[in-house]
Amino acid sequence: LHTSLSRDEKLLNICQLLSESIPYYNWVGFYFANHDSKTLHLGPYVGAETDHIVIPFGKGICGQVAESNTNFVVPDVSAQDNYIACSFTVKSEIVVPLFVDGKNIGQIDIDSHVVNPFTAKDERFLEFVCAEIANLY
Numbered sequence: 001l002h003t004s005l006s007r008d009e010k011l012l013n014i015c016q017l018l019s020e021s022i023p024y025y026n027w028v029g030f031y032f033a034n035h036d037s038k039t040l041h042l043g044p045y046v047g048a049e050t051d052h053i054v055i056p057f058g059k060g061i062c063g064q065v066a067e068s069n070t071n072f073v074v075p076d077v078s079a080q081d082n083y084i085a086c087s088f089t090v091k092s093e094i095v096v097p098l099f100v101d102g103k104n105i106g107q108i109d110i111d112s113h114v115v116n117p118f119t120a121k122d123e124r125f126l127e128f129v130c131a132e133i134a135n136l137y
């Protein structure tokens with residue numbers, strides 16, 4: 001019997017691998033864009049449960065990346081005014097868009113419990129991860 005993982009199962013495995021491998025990746029998840037309703041929808045994730053299942057474009061770090069199509073690194077979330085807090089334990093965040101055939105279809109979102117952990121290396125690494133994920137589409 002041959003079974004294969006669904007795309008969501010693969011994405012969940014990626015979340016698990018990233019959060020277990022990198023100590024400062026404390027919440028790892030995906031949001032996917034609905035370009036008609038201009039909203040982001042929570043996909044597979046690992047970490048604390050979140051109330052933010054749907055995020056309008058433009059709102060929070062995630063919503064801003066849905067419109068800017070560029071990485072957003074937040075060294076200290078307390079310094080951001082357009083920010084949606086999930087948990088008081090979160091100190092910093094990185095969001096990298098996921099492009100499929102040049103279209104921003106969603107993003108990987110990572111929260112950290114430490115201030116200022118993300119470097120250009122994280123950006124390059126997560127861009128690589130997103131480029132690999134694009135091959136699942």
Ligand code: SME
Pocket residue numbers: 027050052055059060061062063082083084085086093109111
């Ligand atoms: N902090 C995000 C909201 C999503 S949670 O981090 C899971 C934001 O400001 O968009």
